[in-house]
Amino acid sequence: ALDKTHGVRPDLLARYAPQGSTWKCLDGSKEIAWSAVNDDYCDCPDGSDEPGTSACPNSSFYCRNAGHIGSSILSSRVNDGLCEPECCDGSDEKPGVCPNVCDEVGKEYRKKRDAERKMQKTGSKIRSTYIAYAHKEKTRLEGLIAELEKEVATREAEVARLREIAEHAESLSAADIEHKQKSPLYQSLLTHHTALKSLQREHKKHLEREKALGEVLDSLRTGYNPNYQDMAVLEAVRGWETLAGLPHINDVRKDESEGAGDAAAEGQVQEAEELEEGIWDAAKIEKELDKLLKEDHTSLLLQHDKHIDAPGPSILFDLSSYVPDSIRPEFEAFRDIVVSWLAAFGLAKPVDVSGSADFARQELSDSEHSLKLTENELKEARVDFGDIFDPKGFGPEGEWKKLDGLCLSKDTGDYTYEICLFDEAKQKPNKGGSNFSLGKFTSWDTQQEPGTPAYYHKQRYTLGAKCWNGPQRSVELVLECGIENALLSVAELEKCEYQITGTTPALCTPPTDDDATGKDEL
Amino acid sequence: LKTGDWKTCATSGFCRRGRALSARAEEAGSSWHSPYSLDPASVSIAPADAAFTASVRSSIHPDAKFGLDVRVHEDGVVRVRMDEVDGLRKHYDEAASWSLIEEPSISHDVQWTVGKKDVRAKFGANEVSVQFSPLKVTLFRDGHEEVVLNGRGLMHMEHFRTKEGTAVPEVAEADDGAQKPLQVNAAAWFEGEEQDAWWEETWSTWTDSKPKGPESLSLDINFPNHGNVYGIPQHATRLSLPATTGPDAEYTEPYRLFNADVFEYLPDSPMSLYGSIPLMHAHSAKSTVAVFNSIGSDTWIDVKYPKKGSTQTHWISESGILDVFLLPGPTPEKVFEQYARLTGAPVLPPAWALAYHQCRWNYVSSDDVRGVQERFDESDIPVDVFWLDIEYAEGHKYFMWDQKTFPDPVEMIQDVEALERKMVVIIDPHLKRDSNFPAYQLASESEVLVKPKSGEGEYEGWCWPGSSSWVDFFNPGAWDYWKSLFQLSPRADGKWSWTESTAKVGIWNDMNEPSIFNGPEISMPRDSIHYGGWEHRDVHNINGMLFTNHTYQAAALRADPPLRPFVLTRSFYAGSQRFGAMWTGDNLGTWEHMAVGLKMVLANGLGGMSFAGSDVGGFFGNPDAEMLVRWYGVGIFNPFFRAHAHIDTKRREPYLLDEPYRSILRDMIRLRYAMLPVWYTAFHEASVTGMPVLRPQYTVFPKDEAGFAIDDQFYVGASGLLVKPVTEKGATEASVYLAEDQVYYNYFTHEAYRGSARGKHVTLPAALHEIPVLIRGGSIVPTRERFRRSSPLMKADPFTLRVALGADGAAQGRLYLDDGETYAHERGELVWRGFSASMDKKGKGRTLRIASEDLASRDPRGAVERGALGAYEARNAFAGAVEPVRVEKLVVLGLGARPTSVRVEGADGGELEWEYVAGVGADGKKEGKAGVLTVKDPAVSVARDWAVVVKM
Known part of the structure; x- marks a missing residue:
């Protein structure tokens, strides 16, 4: 018969002793004969009477593994004819079935463990530089914040000063400008401006729509396997390929000249439209249109006036050149009087002051802009400062700060996957076509407690580009300790949900003393 | 749709x-x-x-x-x-x-x-x-x-006619001068006036x-x-x-x-x-x-x-x-027998094929497969088979592993097989028209592809790989070609064969209707030409069967001595039962599909295709936990038990569920494993007699009119298990119809129910973790109640016998065992036992005798399919190998009185250990908890004659 303590965990050994000829199940629910322990029949509801057999489901078996580390296996593995790697002493099977390989296994284990410890050590050294970096960053940010606060104060004062000047200048010329703005030319200019702006908006909308449609069709083209049954989908894909000059995906090369298809596609691209003389192409439209729309029309109006005034502003001013030299002084004196009168009645422009108002306004707006930039910088610096040692941000020791924005990539043949840490994950087709966002950084592993080591083994990137006929793409980045920051594998386990694995020294904590004393158990 | x-x-x-x-x-x-x-x-x-x-x-x-x-x-x-x-x-x-x-x-x-x-x-x-x-x-x-x-x-x-001849039918017959009213078409009263779609037919495009x-x-x-x-x-x-x-x-x-x-x-x-x-x-x-x-x-x-x-x-x-x-x-039995004599009985599958199959479109890489296996083992949920759908194949060129995702196919298969599990890999009948694809290139060379209507060249249609052609299995020249593809060792002639595989890999034949995306009704044009000049229209429904027939034959040849292959097909015809299993195709994850899937499996069983099942969980859609649990309740009682899911669905392997659902699924899957002896015995009977594995009510009670339309409950083989899976949302109980004056016991609670000769409905508890399963009084059900990672690992495990006493105090049961994978059973390497319980009144008390006897010696012709066994040697090598396998427990249901003694009959039969829980007896009219006797470890061999005697 089997030893009564066969398969018993060391901490429970004391409880496997008879009381007279009987024994109580560990949960106390039943008293059975001592002979019924390890007799390959399940008597106890908690399965405790069969530590060494497979008779009770959901219980466990302990292998001592002398020469290595003891371990527990599920009772379903006992006496099933297979030698469990966890039981190197072979005690999980009847004698003679499995050899005792604990010596070799132990040796192998120690070798592997040493290598792991070495890697962990190297990794943790790198990690400590990350932590040092975080502290440096903290100091830098503290300085930066102080500096920026000072700068904000300075800029605020400057804005206040400029505002006063601008308001003063404007108060002088407001009425004048108002008058000028009534000019039909100016009104027409405004209408043109509105039209141009509207057209630009519409154009942009169409471009975005076209891009979105292109993306929809691209993802249809690359991902239309599932409902392939539908020939209408196939037609759509082929139509898109023709339109976009893409090679036929999944198609069969009927002739062996592989390049034929690609060459045709290139030809299509080269067949660029010829533009009429003077007409802008797309790039120029984009560049020039914004410039046009940014023009300050009021100052343009004033410049216009200046320009009109310059060579021969009005007959009054111009007349002097036709007046004989003899009477010119008198004429000019008269003219000035008339002009001043006219000016008094608002019929002609005196010396132009609106230019300086416009300049002041520009100065103010520039200064306000600079203030805003500085304020934003400050805000960002404060957020960054807060994030550094936030358990939900760059970790309690700030060990992740160094990796913020670091881009890692993995080429899987058809695609290159890129993750810029704490930012965005992307899928880039290697054979052309558009990139897809696989999602933006959203969180660490929400299944785990923030601050615990397990929390930092997973990152979630969500709300990426939507899949055709599917969800928005997302990534689960699974990380392990390693001496390099690298991506190892990419798998789309479910439609549009990617699991990417990688390594980083940020996860390498120094090997603990416990690990080192593990030897004692051997 | x-x-x-x-x-x-x-x-x-x-x-x-x-x-x-x-x-x-x-x-x-x-x-x-x-x-x-x-x-x-x-x-x-x-x-x-x-x-x-x-x-x-x-x-x-x-x-x-x-x-x-x-x-x-x-x-x-x-x-x-x-x-x-x-x-x-x-x-x-x-x-x-x-x-x-x-x-x-x-x-x-x-x-x-x-x-x-x-x-x-x-x-x-x-x-x-x-x-x-x-x-x-x-x-x-x-x-x-x-x-x-x-x-x-x-x-x-x-009858065949010429287009011209029929244009002016029988008009010339008017020989007495064309004066009498012309009967334009003498056949019109029967055939109709018009030549409706005689010579050409356009439908859709x-x-x-x-x-x-x-x-x-x-x-x-x-x-x-x-x-x-x-x-x-x-x-x-x-x-x-x-x-x-x-x-x-x-x-x-x-x-x-x-x-x-x-x-x-x-x-x-x-x-x-x-x-x-x-x-x-x-x-x-x-x-x-x-x-x-x-x-x-x-x-x-x-x-x-x-x-x-x-x-x-x-x-x-x-x-x-x-x-x-x-x-x-x-009788129904006679009809099944007569039909089996014509088209063959269902083939006895390898035993592992009756266990749990885990599939998904798609496990995406060899590491993914290993990961799924690991998760099953961590959760201690048994599973026997991992499946690979079409994405394993580079460019959907079947046989050809995608090197990027499956760089080590043989190692992967071996990692699965190390735990006595198997892999099933899909091989579809459409071949990518790519001259670098050996399966296509060899078929093209030997001119065994289906031809277009011209009768020349290769028919070309669209399927998963894009432009494809189809092997014409009506052409005898295709048969050796197909077999040669499956050869594991490199071929002598240097031609390609699937060496990156193993002899135990099962084959999944899908899309063999054939499914052709750009064809009429998603299939092949009817005027395409097969071998002998026959048109596709003539052979359409047979086409899919020939594909699995030759796949089955090809797969059987991979090992020597040959192993029973496992082939799953979607398309089938009369005779397909000889080549393996079928499933009900791409069902939806709805309660309606869950319910009708069961009816379809029953109907397929009537047609000989007993080895049938529906995708557990529904192919399309994301079932919630309740639906998934109920679907497993259906699935574990489908002859073919496979979970499968569309590529767009969320993963739903049992270990992914939250508690309590995960434990419920684990217990259900374990129940299937415990009952594998029942399933294998039922398949054995089907392979000999043609009787379906799942038996609709009318086949068991052919004279009870009230049961003729019942199709939501069924008996499992001749085991006496009566099952009514729940297919309704929110159900908490189920009504089961009992057609006879007999006691039935709830398999789990041992509650006794009384039927009536006039027919009677009884109500069983059916909370989410409960499946209404009854044991018919008079049955002995053999199970194996130790759970392993896979079914072959159970081969040394002991049996439990549930003896459900009938109203007359008697019970019978059967158990068939063989090595589960080779054809050695055809040479008599098998154990076929009959169990019986009978009540005797001797002297003062009563005696219940529970015995095991050898059936194969008594009926060697009934022991093997098509009566191939001339004589049977009870001491065969297989029987010797299972000699140490014992019966570890007897559970006697419906024992109304406390025993005084329980012993193994014979020489030194000492008193056995036993427990008795008082309750109602099998005889009488009382309902309620049955009296249950549990006999601990009678230590009798499953391969030998024995008797246990219970005295009361």
């Missing part, structure tokens, strides 16, 4: 003609008569056999000649064959040859007698009559009409060229004394087929048999699906009969119940000859 993808009878020329013919007959009423008659002078009776031939003429086409051949087989099956003689062309006449396992033996005892009106033959209680004019074939039993062919005069075999013209076959088959018909799978409908014509018609379309890849099929429809078995059972309390209409072309079947207890059917087929087998029954 896109209805526009599918023809209706009205948009299918020959079906339209068939239904119009039926409508004309209906309108004509009693004045209607069949134009076909037999020439009595032509009757020629074979001298020694029960066979005769005769000439048949049609009054509307006097020039057309037909030959009739009627035979009575040794087992009383009547085969009626009619074909056109000396026609312009030949009708397809090979359908039966692909279905039948051999040419049936014709009776030498039965005698045909030629009378004035008919030819008759009597055998047993049956008599068959072939009436001369109009031609009518009737099978009688005890003087009652059982089956009648052409009783309604709808039989019509369209496809035109069928119909080079042979009209050649359809219409046949009415009536069962005047049977009120229920079953079978003609596969349709998503009830087991007892609802009417398609007549006042109580539930469908407007006829049932259709046309193998088709129907995307998102409806859960209640007569539409055709992936497979077709033209076998119909007709049943009444008096008898069961069946008709096997051996035809391979598109076939539509109208079912009508003209009055209670009577059925009329009308079969309209696109092409082929009339070749009908009348199976006289008279």
Whole structure:
């Protein structure tokens, strides 16, 4: 018969002793004969009477593994004819079935463990530089914040000063400008401006729509396997390929000249439209249109006036050149009087002051802009400062700060996957076509407690580009300790949900003393 | 469902003609008569056999000649064959040859007698009559009409004609001067005025060229004394087929048999699906009969119940000859036996194939497969098989592993096989037209691909890999080619074979209807050309079966000695049961599909395809936890138990569920594993007798009319397990119908229920973790209740016997065991035990004797499929190997009194340890908890005779 303590965990050994000829199940629910322990029949509801057999489901078996580390296996593995790697002493099977390989296994284990410890050590050294970096960053940010606060104060004062000047200048010329703005030319200019702006908006909308449609069709083209049954989908894909000059995906090369298809596609691209003389192409439209729309029309109006005034502003001013030299002084004196009168009645422009108002306004707006930039910088610096040692941000020791924005990539043949840490994950087709966002950084592993080591083994990137006929793409980045920051594998386990694995020294904590004393158990 | 993808009878020329013919007959009423008659002078009776031939003429086409051949087989099956003689062309006449396992033996005892009106033959209680004019074939039993062919005069075999000849039919006959009103078309009263879709037919964007013209076959088959018909799978409908014509018609379309890849099929429809078995059972309390209409072309079947207890059917087929087998029954068992003798019994699968299969479109890499395996093991959930769908193959070139995701296929398979698990890999029939793809290139070289309508070159269609071609398995030249692809060791001729595989890899044949995305009705154009010049229309429904047939043969050759292969098919035909399992295709994750899947599995079992199941969880959709749990409740009682999911679905492997659902699923899957001995024994019986593994109510109680339409509960083989899976949302209890005056025990709670001879419904608890399972009183159920990672790892584990005493205090059970993977059982390497319990009144008390005896020695012919075993050696090597396997527990249900002693009978049988929980006895009328005796470890061998004696 089997030893009564066969398969018993060391901490429970004391409880496997008879009381007279009987024994109580560990949960106390039943008293059975001592002979019924390890007799390959399940008597106890908690399965405790069969530590060494497979008779009770959901219980466990302990292998001592002398020469290595003891371990527990599920009772379903006992006496099933297979030698469990966890039981190197072979005690999980009847004698003679499995050899005792604990010596070799132990040796192998120690070798592997040493290598792991070495890697962990190297990794943790790198990690400590990350932590040092975080502290440096903290100091830098503290300085930066102080500096920026000072700068904000300075800029605020400057804005206040400029505002006063601008308001003063404007108060002088407001009425004048108002008058000028009534000019039909100016009104027409405004209408043109509105039209141009509207057209630009519409154009942009169409471009975005076209891009979105292109993306929809691209993802249809690359991902239309599932409902392939539908020939209408196939037609759509082929139509898109023709339109976009893409090679036929999944198609069969009927002739062996592989390049034929690609060459045709290139030809299509080269067949660029010829533009009429003077007409802008797309790039120029984009560049020039914004410039046009940014023009300050009021100052343009004033410049216009200046320009009109310059060579021969009005007959009054111009007349002097036709007046004989003899009477010119008198004429000019008269003219000035008339002009001043006219000016008094608002019929002609005196010396132009609106230019300086416009300049002041520009100065103010520039200064306000600079203030805003500085304020934003400050805000960002404060957020960054807060994030550094936030358990939900760059970790309690700030060990992740160094990796913020670091881009890692993995080429899987058809695609290159890129993750810029704490930012965005992307899928880039290697054979052309558009990139897809696989999602933006959203969180660490929400299944785990923030601050615990397990929390930092997973990152979630969500709300990426939507899949055709599917969800928005997302990534689960699974990380392990390693001496390099690298991506190892990419798998789309479910439609549009990617699991990417990688390594980083940020996860390498120094090997603990416990690990080192593990030897004692051997 | 896109209805526009599918023809209706009205948009299918020959079906339209068939239904119009039926409508004309209906309108004509009693004045209607069949134009076909037999020439009595032509009757020629074979001298020694029960066979005769005769000439048949049609009054509307006097020039057309037909030959009739009627035979009575040794087992009383009547085969009626009619074909056109000396026609312009030949009708397809090979359908039966692909279905039948051999040419049936014709009776030498039965005698045909030629009378004035008919030819008759009597055998047993049956008599068959072939009436001369109009031609009518009737099978009688005890003087009652059982089956009648052409009783309604709808039989019509369209003879081959020339397009020109028929344009001016019989007008020239007006020889007495063209004065009398011209009968433009003498056949019009029968065939109709128009040449409706005779020479060409356009449907949707496809035109069928119909080079042979009209050649359809219409046949009415009536069962005047049977009120229920079953079978003609596969349709998503009830087991007892609802009417398609007549006042109580539930469908407007006829049932259709046309193998088709129907995307998102409806859960209640007569539409055709992936497979077709033209076998119909007709049943009444008096008898069961069946008709096997051996035809391979598109076939539509109208079912009508003209009055209670009577059925009329009308079969309209696109092409082929009339070749009908009348199976006289008279019991369900006899019908199954007769059908198995024709087309073969279900093949005995490898034992592991009855365990749990885990599939998904797709496990994406070899590491993914390893990961799934790990998660199962961590959760201690048993699983035997991991499946790979089409994405393992680079560019969907089957056999060719995608090196990027499966860089180490053999190592991966070995990692799975290390735990005695298996892998199943998909091989579809479409071959990517790529000259670098050996399977295509070799087929192209040997010219064994299906040809386009021109008859030249290779037919090209669109499927998963894009442009594809199809192997023509009707071409004998294709058979060796296909086998050679599966060869594991490098071929001597240096040609390619699938060396990156193992001998145990199972094969999944999908898309073999065939499914062709750009073809008419998602299939092959009907005018495509197969071997021998036959058109695809002639062989369409048979096509899928030939693919699995040759895959099965190819897979069997990979090991020496050969291993029983596992092949799963989606498309099937009569005879497919010889090559493995089928599943009900791409179902939806809805409660309706869950419920109808069960009915479909029952119907497939009637058609011989016992090894059937539906995708657990539903192929499409994301079932919630409740639905998934219930679906596993259905799945563990499907003969083929596989979870599968579409690529767009969320992962739903059992270990992914939250508690309590994960534990419920684990316990359900473990229950399947515990019951594997029951399943294997039922499959063994099916492989010998043809009896279905899942038995609908009427097959077990053929005289109980209240059970004829029941299709949501069933018995598992002959085990006595009665199961009613829950397929309703939110259910907490279930009503189960008991047809007999017998005690039934709840498998889990041991609650005793009493049935009634008049029929009675009892209510069982059915909370989410509960499956209504009863053990019929009088049954002994063998189980193995230790859970392993996979089923082969259970081979040394002990058995538990549940002895459910019947009202008479007795019980019987059976257990079949063999090595589960080779063909050694065909040489008698097996253990086949009969268990019995009987109550004796001796002296003061009563004695219950529970015993095990060897069945194989008693009935060696019943031990192996097709009676191959001449003699049986009880001390065979396999029996020796399982000798140490013991019975570890007896659970006796329905013992009303406390025992005084329990001993193993014989020499030194000491008192055994036992426990008794008092409760109601099997006899009497009381309900409530049954009295249960648990005997601890009688330590008797499962391979030996023994008896345990319980004294009270």
